[in-house]
Amino acid sequence: MEEVQDDDIDKVFLQIQKELQKIEPHTKKQGGEPSGWSEFNGPGFAMKIPGGFEETGRKKASSVFFSKNRPEMILVNPHEHAGLTFQNAILENGMTVIDLEAEGERIRRILKQADGKNVFYDQGNVSGTIPALWFDYKSFAADERVYNMMFLFLSAGKLIIGTFYCIFKDYDRWKPKIITMLGTIQTEEEECERIQS
Numbered sequence: 522m523e524e525v526q527d528d529d530i531d532k533v534f535l536q537i538q539k540e541l542q543k544i545e546p547h548t549k550k551q552g553g554e555p556s557g558w559s560e561f562n563g564p565g566f567a568m569k570i571p572g573g574f575e576e577t578g579r580k581k582a583s584s585v586f587f588s589k590n591r592p593e594m595i596l597v598n599p600h601e602h603a604g605l606t607f608q609n610a611i612l613e614n615g616m617t618v619i620d621l622e623a624e625g626e627r628i629r630r631i632l633k634q635a636d637g638k639n640v641f642y643d644q645g646n647v648s649g650t651i652p653a654l655w656f657d658y659k660s661f662a663a664d665e666r667v668y669n670m671m672f673l674f675l676s677a678g679k680l681i682i683g684t685f686y687c688i689f690k691d692y693d694r695w696k697p698k699i700i701t702m703l704g705t706i707q708t709e710e711e712e713c714e715r716i717q718s
Contacts, residue, residue, distance in 0.1 A: 558702075563594060563607050565677035566651075569705040571698050573598040574605055592684070603687035603695060610680040619680060621646075621654040621673050628671065628682070629656060636660065649704035651676070657696070659689060668692035670699050676708040 558569040574596040592606035625644065632639055644656035655672040666689035674681050685699045 561596070563681070564609065565679065566681060566706060566708045568702060568707065570596070570605065570702055571598070573600060601687065602691070603685070606684045608682050610682055619675065621652070624680065625654045625656055625673055632658065647700060647703040649706060651706040651708055653703040653706060655700070655703060665689070668695070670696065672703055674706055
């Protein structure tokens with residue numbers, strides 16, 4: 522690893538990230554399914570999520586997201602200081618295909634403009650049953666640094682935009698789990714095709 526100064530936390534983060542990518546995650550049990558996980562059903566899609574996440578009510582959501590423009594679905598893991606959000610973006614003119622990479626880049630630009638302190642790190646694709654694009658970044662909330670992984674995938678003619686967030690010091694535990702989670706996405710169309718085959 523390259524020598525870094527004490528105050529260059531982002532450079533340290535990127536180096537650790539490269540080392541973590543060399544490690545194969547051991548989060549699957551026999552049969553290919555993650556162990557200790559539960560099924561989450563969103564509108565038009567399903568996926569396995571790490572255990573401990575529960576959907577929030579409106580009151581709890583307002584304590585997590587102060588803005589009235591909150592994501593449609595918010596799941597929190599109160600013991601792990603982590604959460605998942607999901608929202609639908611209807612595609613224009615009946616489009617069923619969208620360039621996920623171009624859309625991801627557009628969202629990154631918006632996030633950079635919204636808060637110049639956001640620090641962007643890595644991005645990638647998960648080619649499970651349903652392709653998903655992701656990118657991660659550090660943001661700031663009050664006195665805390667927050668790790669975020671935003672992900673995009675298509676379901677029933679809608680673009681699903683999801684975010685995982687946790688306290689920054691826990692990112693290395695969560696990142697491999699969230700990438701594994703993205704590999705479990707199934708949509709209603711995909712499920713119907715499998716049943717008919």
